[in-house]
Amino acid sequence: MSDLIYPTVDLFLYALKTSLNTTDAETQKNQAAFLEQLPSDTQFYDPDIETEYLEITHPPQINFISQNKTLEGYYYAVRLNDTYGLQIDCSINNQTETQPAKSFAILKTEIEQKVNKELTIIGKTWLLSGWLPENSSQNHEDIAKDCYYALFKDTYWQPDKGTFLDGKVFEVGRSQYINQSLKNATSSLNSNEYDVIITIYNNRESAEKSAEFYKDWMGLFCYRSKISWAYWQSRLVKESLLNHYKQIEENRKITNQSNSRQEKQNITTSRKILNNIDNILQQYTIDLLNLSFQKQIIEINLSNYQLRLALIQEKAGQNNQLDFLEKFSALANKKYLPQITKDIENMQLGLQLLEDTINATRSRIEAEKSEREHNFQELVAVAGASIATISLVREPAKDCNKDIFFKQVRFFCDYPFSSSFIVGIIVGFVVLWLRKRWRS
Structure with missing residues (x-):
């Protein structure tokens, strides 16, 4: 029974x-x-x-x-x-x-x-x-x-x-x-x-006296609930941080693989990767602050829990043993807080690595941009020289009978446009060769 x-x-x-x-x-x-x-x-x-x-x-x-x-x-x-x-x-x-x-x-x-x-x-x-x-x-x-x-x-x-x-x-x-x-x-x-x-x-007297502790239990259980809740929120935040880190690592590997194969990414693609990393890094930073916030919640409520438990023990008297409720304090002190503290330290190191990744990616984009601008300038110079040569040669070639040089080369008289175009291309290659030689 x-x-x-x-x-x-x-x-x-x-x-x-x-x-x-x-x-x-x-x-x-x-x-x-x-x-x-x-x-x-x-x-x-x-x-x-x-x-x-x-x-x-x-x-x-x-x-x-x-x-x-x-x-x-x-x-x-x-x-x-x-x-x-x-x-x-x-x-x-x-x-x-x-x-x-x-x-x-x-x-x-x-x-x-x-x-x-x-x-x-x-x-x-x-x-x-x-x-x-x-x-x-x-x-x-x-x-x-x-x-x-x-x-x-x-x-x-x-x-x-x-x-x-x-x-x-x-x-x-x-x-x-x-x-x-x-x-x-x-x-x-x-x-x-x-x-x-x-x-x-x-007996009934003890049970009736216990009703005087309901408000104390209300506070004690609240502090304990908030500590447990904050700890589990910190686990979810940590998982989110790890996912963010993995996403950035995936983007970084894409750019590193291209570099190892000596491939040049499209600047638009590179900027897209950089924007992705920037967006993920913002979320990473927010999560890292949230992790610290959860730690503060545990610290505040753990202090309140210990104070409330001490008041209950004092109110109940010396013949009561509520030591089992102190095990939760030990759990929070020995497991919850050290775990979150270590996570924050590790994730801050991760933040530094992520920032280095962004800086390296940004430098790579700037280098690619500078090189492409230089190549464009080369193209403009070569094209300008070719066009100028074509313009200079085409008019004399039309009137080849009056020009001693063109009289000797009948190709210029018969095909004035083609001949001037060929000369322009030759001049363009010569200009390109001279500029590369000068750069080296």
Whole structure:
């Protein structure tokens, strides 16, 4: 038997109101999407001010109506700086009789029906709780395990453990998406990603006292969600940077292959390649700044997370052990931040290489342009000499009987135009030879 009194499920979910480069229209759209989670007659108040914690509905706690009369619950919405937070609470409306662990599945289903699937969230945490009947001999972990599998049947039970208000607390799934592929990183946060905390209290008094910590959990889970979200955003940005780098390398290889074969690219083609590299480099630079921005988000929220956790531990008292929540701080300090720092250093080196590639390509284009201009000048000089010679020879050739030279060469008298043209070509080649000899 895994029976508890007053089983309760709380879902804490978070959505960004504003983010990097968010327009006013996008901010309003995010706000409208968040409002879809609440009843249509909700009195909503969200002034355009910077605030660490703001209750944005009146009343702050809004009871919801369920078709299942055995259930009760409420919404609680806040804004934490640039992020909306929503707590949806649902309980079995009976504080005297024990309920089986499978009743948690009913509560979870009720909550999920009230969540708008179109909302893009950055994180969510399920908080399950209840208290043992008097003189119960049930094992806390066995009950927690049954409660967990009532909600999530496809995950291996491997919890972190602690104590809270004389009860036993278990956490599962915090690092669930660390091993997920980047391809599924954003979609999984909206569906399969979750963090579950289960607290089995020894009595009603401890369970009722735990309600005083809901606001603290709201802040703590928010900071954790933003850290995880920022880390995964950094992975996506890194992937984008690598793709940009590969594209520039492909363009660079095209020009290098042409040079190795001693081919001269069309200037238009070369300029097209240079423009492609320039455009990609702009995106690369933006992504590199975004990577640094994600690092700052982690640093700020990690500091807030540690401060909030310290306040919770102080508020809960010395007999509580919440050390398992500090593992997330260690994860962020030892994995997230060093990884992003190393990525930024590597990508900055890549930026220097890309800039060198652009400079080399630009120099090559200028050299080709200069050579083509010089060749054009040669052509003009040769053509000018030829045309001038043709003009000078053609008129005397027409009147060959009066000219002693042309009298000796009958070809000039018979074919004056052709003869002058041939002489012009010969002169042109002589001029070309002399100019090349002079250049060398």
